[in-house]
Amino acid sequence: MRPLRVALIASSRHPVGEPFPGGLEAHVWQLTRALKRDGHDVTLFAGPGSDPDLACGVIDVRPAPTSSAAREDISMPPERFMNEHHAYLDLMLRLSGELAGRFDLVHNHSLHYLPVAMAPMLPTPLLTTLHTPPTPWLESAMAASGQRGRFAAVSQHTANSWEHATGPLTVVHNGVDTECWSPGSGGDRLIWFGRIVPEKGAHQAIAAARIARMPLVLAGPISDHRYFSEMIEPHLDDTVRYLGHLPTSELSSAVGSSVAALVTPLWDEPYGLVVAEALACGTPVVAFEKGGIPEILTPACGRLVSAGDVEAMATAIVETIGLSRSDVRAHAVMHCSHRRMVDRYVELYRELVSTAQFFPMGAVQ
Template sequence: MRICLIASSQFPIAEPFAGGLEAHTHAMARTLLERGHEVTLFAGAGSDPELNAELLLPEEFCGSETGRRDISAKPEEWMQQHHAYLGLMLRLAQEFQQTGRPRFDVIHNNSLHHLPVAMSSLVPTPIITTLHTPPTPWLESAISYAGPEATFAAVSRATAEAWSDVVSAEVVTNGVDIQRWSPGPGGTEAVWTGRLVPEKAPHLAIDAARLAGFRIHLAGPVMDQDYFTTEVLPRLDDTAIYRGHLHQDELRELVGGSAVAVVSSQWDEPYGLVAAEAMACGTPVAAFPRGGLVENVSATSGVLAAENTAEALADAIRQAAELDRSGVRAWAEKSLSLERMVRDYEMLYDRAAHPHGAGQAQTARAAA
């Protein structure tokens, strides 16, 4: 199929990834290409050229000095993203007007921006939007204007339920490359990975690891410098070490060589990609029971804290570290694989592109 993937206009789809959404989109593009599809990727400049996907780079926007002086002016970053997605949707609509035929069989929107949804009726191609977050006002509003060809998927049952008052979404749970995130030897220390922001609460992971008697390593991009300076930096010492923003191979080595992965989220995780990566490495997870983590962390692969406190998370860390690593890996192979996720999306693409059943052969191939 001819597939357009819409990603973040702000961050490149390249390592080291800005977050789980960028890692997810990179894995999707790579696997779809390997499975013989023609993939075009709309993403930020600097995206991985080794994907061999056609890139649609965002149009740059630089406001005038007069416009920036307006008291109602949005931040420059907001305007740049608005301009990028506005330009993309108008470009896709204009291409159809000029040629009389759609360029793509399906468009898969993995961005968090509202315009691909709100302007979907301008484009004759079916647009599938994956809901990667709990409901946001901008996206809720945009769904009211979604075109008749718009389809929605959610990355977990918890996310689908959170959106159920707004839109019905098919559940296509995320997955990780279980070949790349291969089993590691384990170790004696804890690990925390992800974006260093308040809602991910790495400071609680540090507190819990100390209470549990574990040294902990942290890795990921600092996305909120004030939070990092106030809450994380003062807690760092020789028992809590920040390793920086690592590439996936470095992360795999760190996570696979740890006794337990700590997930300390203070928001309802739509899926919990870092937990899935850890489990694929055979590293058990200790987490707060938030959102999709409740679905993705099984009794054989991790322990969910009894309550939302550092003390309860510390108990979960101690218990999770005792789990059998082969059982953790087996759970990942059964439930968390990238191949399964892509096959599910292929079937969803086929149904969207052939709503009257003309794509049954493709569906059968995808199922195989």
């Protein structure tokens, strides 16, 4: 079958490159690389500073060309909003104008409303992957676009949360590169990794590790400095250490040399990429039962506990560290691999291209 010409749209807020600001950037980076390796012609539109090896087209977020008179208008939205609005407006107009005909389809991973709202202008189908719970901006764009385009969700939980606006959705679980996230031998410490923000609940992992009387390391970008300084930093000592924001190779090594990973979301995690990454390293997981995580984690590779229950998490650690690391790794290879994810997306791409028309949301399964 002939290679496809695919335009991928990322979020403009962070560069798509290592060390990754979050799971969305890691996902888009992995998908882009895998599609290119498979021989497809891929152009990624992403924020400035993205991985140069991906040969990105830039979503040029810069000051919007508004006059001083316009900026003085009392209805003027915040500058960041206007800059993002202008950047995505410019991109979508280019995709429907000067870049029309260069792509077989557009795959949107941004969290912005304009790619969805402007889908009817494109000469090619638009597939949007929903990575978040519902937002008013995206729901409005879906309604305003006349339900044009195709939507997928990263978990059944996320699909269910959007169904009132989209109808039934195709689910394509996120995947991880099980070669990059390679098996490790374990160790005598716990690990927590991810974006350090309140909703990810790293402070809860510290509390559970204290109760279990086990050492803990944390890794990830400090996305909320106030939260880190007030809720994390005061608890750092010889038994709780912060490793920093690590590139994938170092993070994989840190996860693989840990006896278990703690995953503590205080919000409905749309998927839970850190769970899949830990399992790929053979590291079992103890996680709060939130969002899409129960779709990944089984009793053979970890334990689920009620959200916020650090006592239950501490108790579950004892059970979890006795699980077979080879079985944990096998579960990840079977259910969480990027190969499985990429193949499913390519199926959807070809389905859209072959029909040469747009589908109502959720109409094709």
